[in-house]
Amino acid sequence: MGKTGYRNPVYCMAFLLLALAGCGDPSNPAGDSGNGVTTLTYWSAPNPQEYAMAQDLVAEWNRDNPHIQVKLQALPAGQSSEEVLLSAMVAGTTPDVCSNIWPGVTNDFIRAKGLYALDRFGDFEQVMTERVPEDIIESVRSADGHIYQIPWKTNPIMVQYNVTMFEDAGIYEFPRTYSAFLEAAAKITRDNDGDGRMDQWMGFRDIRPIWWQRYYDYYTSYITASGGKTFFDKGELAIDRKASDQVFSFYQSLYDNGYFPRSSLQGNAFLYDVIATEFTGPWNIAYLENNAPASLRYDFAPVPVPDDYEGDIYSYGDHKNIVIFSTTKHPEESWEFVKYLTTREADYKLLNFARQIPVRKNLLEDPEFEAFFRDNPMLARFAEQAAYTRGVDSIRDLKEILDAVARYYEKSSVYGAIPPGQATEEMIEAIRVIREWNH
Amino acid sequence: MARYPKKINPGVILGLPYLAHLMLFFVYPLVFSFILVFHRWDIVTPMEFVGMRNIGRIFADEVFLQSIINTGVFLMLHIPLQIVVALFFAVLLNEEIRARGFFRTLYFLPVVVSGVVVTILFQQLFSYDNGLLNQFLAALGLPYVPWLVSSKWAMPSIALMATWKNVGLYIILFMAGLQSIPSQLYEAARLDGTSTWQRFYHITLPMLNPTMVTVVVLSVIGGFSLFIEPYVMTGGGPMNSTPRSSPMGRSATSTCCPSTGRCRTT
Numbered sequence: 195m196g197k198t199g200y201r202n203p204v205y206c207m208a209f210l211l212l213a214l215a216g217c218g219d220p221s222n223p224a225g226d227s228g229n230g231v232t233t234l235t236y237w238s239a240p241n242p243q244e245y246a247m248a249q250d251l252v253a254e255w256n257r258d259n260p261h262i263q264v265k266l267q268a269l270p271a272g273q274s275s276e277e278v279l280l281s282a283m284v285a286g287t288t289p290d291v292c293s294n295i296w297p298g299v300t301n302d303f304i305r306a307k308g309l310y311a312l313d314r315f316g317d318f319e320q321v322m323t324e325r326v327p328e329d330i331i332e333s334v335r336s337a338d339g340h341i342y343q344i345p346w347k348t349n350p351i352m353v354q355y356n357v358t359m360f361e362d363a364g365i366y367e368f369p370r371t372y373s374a375f376l377e378a379a380a381k382i383t384r385d386n387d388g389d390g391r392m393d394q395w396m397g398f399r400d401i402r403p404i405w406w407q408r409y410y411d412y413y414t415s416y417i418t419a420s421g422g423k424t425f426f427d428k429g430e431l432a433i434d435r436k437a438s439d440q441v442f443s444f445y446q447s448l449y450d451n452g453y454f455p456r457s458s459l460q461g462n463a464f465l466y467d468v469i470a471t472e473f474t475g476p477w478n479i480a481y482l483e484n485n486a487p488a489s490l491r492y493d494f495a496p497v498p499v500p501d502d503y504e505g506d507i508y509s510y511g512d513h514k515n516i517v518i519f520s521t522t523k524h525p526e527e528s529w530e531f532v533k534y535l536t537t538r539e540a541d542y543k544l545l546n547f548a549r550q551i552p553v554r555k556n557l558l559e560d561p562e563f564e565a566f567f568r569d570n571p572m573l574a575r576f577a578e579q580a581a582y583t584r585g586v587d588s589i590r591d592l593k594e595i596l597d598a599v600a601r602y603y604e605k606s607s608v609y610g611a612i613p614p615g616q617a618t619e620e621m622i623e624a625i626r627v628i629r630e631w632n633h
Numbered sequence: 634m635a636r637y638p639k640k641i642n643p644g645v646i647l648g649l650p651y652l653a654h655l656m657l658f659f660v661y662p663l664v665f666s667f668i669l670v671f672h673r674w675d676i677v678t679p680m681e682f683v684g685m686r687n688i689g690r691i692f693a694d695e696v697f698l699q700s701i702i703n704t705g706v707f708l709m710l711h712i713p714l715q716i717v718v719a720l721f722f723a724v725l726l727n728e729e730i731r732a733r734g735f736f737r738t739l740y741f742l743p744v745v746v747s748g749v750v751v752t753i754l755f756q757q758l759f760s761y762d763n764g765l766l767n768q769f770l771a772a773l774g775l776p777y778v779p780w781l782v783s784s785k786w787a788m789p790s791i792a793l794m795a796t797w798k799n800v801g802l803y804i805i806l807f808m809a810g811l812q813s814i815p816s817q818l819y820e821a822a823r824l825d826g827t828s829t830w831q832r833f834y835h836i837t838l839p840m841l842n843p844t845m846v847t848v849v850v851l852s853v854i855g856g857f858s859l860f861i862e863p864y865v866m867t868g869g870g871p872m873n874s875t876p877r878s879s880p881m882g883r884s885a886t887s888t889c890c891p892s893t894g895r896c897r898t899t
Binding site for chain 1: 673675676677678686689690693696756757760761762763764771777779781782784867868869870871872873
């Protein structure tokens with residue numbers, strides 16, 4: 195190249211293209227290193243507690259399995275885990291194993307042939323039935339009859355309540371039914387400073403018609419009121435009309451009477467005695483332990499049920515499952531690692547490190563966990579509820595369906611523009627239209 | 634100096650990167666989007682031809698139809714409000730007043746503030762039960778206003794917020810327009826004994842016409858693409874009355890678009 199060669203645009207472009215080409219990562223994310231060692235890639239959730247637990251588990255695995263080494267990576271940052279996994283699937287860069295799979299998205303992954311059917315492994319059934327309750331196994335069975343995911347952990351939704359505020363109102367037992375809850379709400383919601391306006395409420399929910407917000411009010415209460423049903427049964431729309439009416443009506447009473455404010459509240463209203471209850475999951479225990487003032491006395495109770503309800507109290511459980519991606523070159527080794535992630539010891543770490551509830555049979559009776567729950571009574575409440583949780587239907591269009599639910603919840607429950615019965619009928623029709631147009 | 638073959642114009646070579654950029658980031662997405670209008674595709678599975686189904690679907694979507702009305706209402710509120718406020722402050726700041734530079738900066742500041750920060754600020758200002766505006770009204774003995782929780786009030790509240798956020802930019806544009814009006818016109822009018830209002834109505838306003846067109850065009854574009862602030866403040870509520878459900882917003886909320894084909898159609 196002459197002295198001025200670098201100024202030649204053709205050379206410049208060629209150089210730029212070469213430089214860009216060099217930006218790619220040619221390394222094989224999962225494979226053999228050539229010395230008989232298999233390397234697997236494992237993506238865990240990125241939250242600090244869960245990542246610390248994963249680090250601990252992987253370090254132990256790598257120590258005990260010199261021929262199958264696991265490379266841990268927190269799920270790359272993105273708007274949501276699902277979005278990141280979808281991008282990875284398109285780019286063909288999915289890991290061998292991932293433990294942060296939301297069941298609502300697995301159907302898309304299965305259709306894209308992105309997941310490995312776990313029931314192809316000889317000991318799958320034994321591993322599953324030893325750990326996971328039968329009804330939950332069935333809930334993750336795909337439409338093609340195969341099982342592609344292991345239910346790993348669940349975060350049941352319960353009601354967190356301020357014990358002092360309830361006692362001040364003369365209530366010493368958390369209300370079980372809608373009527374009792376509304377009665378308690380009438381006593382707790384009040385104007386403390388005497389300016390004629392309420393400044394203390396029974397609870398608060400974000401009223402914006404945002405689909406995922408409905409998991410923590412309408413959807414949770416629907417599962418409770420229907421005795422553990424979800425929206426679909428074997429792929430067919432099967433909404434329990436009575437339960438839906440009851441839920442719309444319950445929340446309508448809360449907003450109509452001003453027991454839940456329609457406006458936004460500043461800061462964490464629960465910490466400072468502004469609201470007495472909050473629908474939440476076990477993740478809030480650690481938050482309260484670190485942030486609640488010493489004077490705050492709180493506890494957790496099951497979600498209220500309709501007055502005529504009898505039976506076990508179910509709730510929504512935000513499940514996260516483990517999968518093996520079909521891009522893996524080492525399914526057998528990946529399966530061994532998955533089995534390790536679901537052992538009793540690993541489940542104990544999930545509780546202890548990450549404060550999350552493993553999907554495991556007889557958790558409270560298991561001697562391995564007994565001492566832990568004795569020392570952590572709040573978490574024991576969630577563990578008890580975990581046996582009675584339902585997740586989301588593994589169907590297409592779930593977000594769009596919940597978007598419709600959010601609109602009718604807002605219309606009927608929050609603003610009382612239509613009666614509950616009409617809201618249920620119109621919501622079912624909207625869901626039917628979504629399904630019809632999208633298929 | 635390196636020599637190029639005589640037949641190749643260096644200009645063509647220098648233009649190639651831009652052409653490549655244009656094809657890759659503008660032409661290709663546009664053509665591909667048009668193809669997607671007639672397909673159902675969720676990125677991971679193969680595309681499926683659906684004909685006019687996506688177009689039919691968006692017109693069967695009551696929220697989409699409401700979104701078109703919402704956008705019209707929002708623009709009708711937002712554009713006149715923006716023009717009046719911007720023009721008022723531009724005329725004021727064009728005068729020889731004390732601390733003019735400070736006020737110009739002050740009015741421009743909201744333009745550079747992040748949309749999310751503005752949203753949080755206004756959410757707290759407009760909060761029904763403990764918002765600053767309602768506390769102020771209560772102190773004056775006036776009733777609370779349901780700023781964001783009434784379908785009548787929510788849209789004007791968001792128009793107010795959008796005006797506060799963007800007015801600084803339009804003040805600058807109007808000030809530039811004002812400064813380009815020849816002072817002789819005002820002097821001649823003064824000699825003819827005209828009032829301030831007459832000078833404003835017969836000289837300033839007609840001479841600002843080109844700026845006015847620019848402001849209206851920019852306001853319309855801004856109004857159509859307004860999404861983050863109302864989405865965070867009201868999520869499109871109460872009852873689809875705010876511009877989350879503007880056509881742009883509707884397509885931007887992936888929740889409503891499992892089919893990327895339908896997003897493209899929107």
